[in-house]
């Protein structure tokens with residue numbers, strides 16, 4: 296058993312690719328779990344990795360028993376578009392997997408006498424605006440506003456937040472070590488290292504990757520659709536900051552963060568600034584449009600800024616110039 300061990304579930308996903316190196320830099324021994332085999336660039340960061348579903352409780356328990364992590368990043372989930380296609384599987388993985396892991400962590404905390412910090416990536420999907428007019432009028436929403444999701448993924452994430460808060464506030468025996476749950480409602484994330492799958496905000500990064508590969512792109516939402524976004528390095532930096540923030544500074548367990556809030560048309564224009572030949576059209580898909588229409592166009596992240604100093608490095612131009620373009624030049628040497 297190590298004094299500084301972290302468990303990362305869903306480690307092979309987009310966030311895992313940047314979170315694992317950051318955790319290794321912070322001096323953690325990493326144990327990882329994912330349905331997929333860890334790729335060669337990630338395997339070197341891990342003390343042990345297990346290929347299994349988060350719903351295989353026996354195998355998850357075995358991993359916890361072997362390593363006794365003090366920190367957990369629970370990334371395993373079906374994203375919003377996948378969850379709409381397979382709602383019952385989404386519920387099983389996103390809710391069943393989360394409650395099982397919370398219970399296992401609570402048992403471990405009680406057995407070791409050491410609390411576990413449980414980091415949960417929530418989402419702007421927990422918000423549910425009824426229509427375009429309400430979305431425009433709402434502007435930047437606060438954490439307690441409009442938390443009435445319409446999609447399965449948003450329902451799952453909102454319940455995950457409530458479960459994590461419940462387990463933090465209740466232990467079976469008073470005075471036992473327990474769970475310290477902390478969540479971030481992430482906006483759309485832009486990663487230059489991986490191509491997204493299964494999400495609704497994916498149209499942003501998909502435009503960028505298609506342009507860098509000189510491929511035409513058909514955007515599945517209207518040009519006037521607005522969502523908040525940020526780069527993956529800023530998302531990982533924010534997640535790490537919250538994980539290591541002093542508990543006394545936190546006024547809530549669930550925080551909004553974001554960096555910029557373009558419309559899909561402004562996203563296209565930004566991509567054209569750097570890839571003038573890009574061929575981007577708008578061909579909205581009603582089901583996917585409906586999800587974006589129900590998510591806020593912006594979020595108010597002043598609590599994260601005040602409580603734990605959230606301050607993203609990249610605005611929209613900085614995201615392209617300092618992060619996306621240099622990374623894409625390495626990833627697609629012929630295109631970018």
Ligand code: SER
Nearest residue numbers: 374375418494495496
């Ligand atoms: N990016 C996620 C999705 O689109 C939302 O958090 O599913």
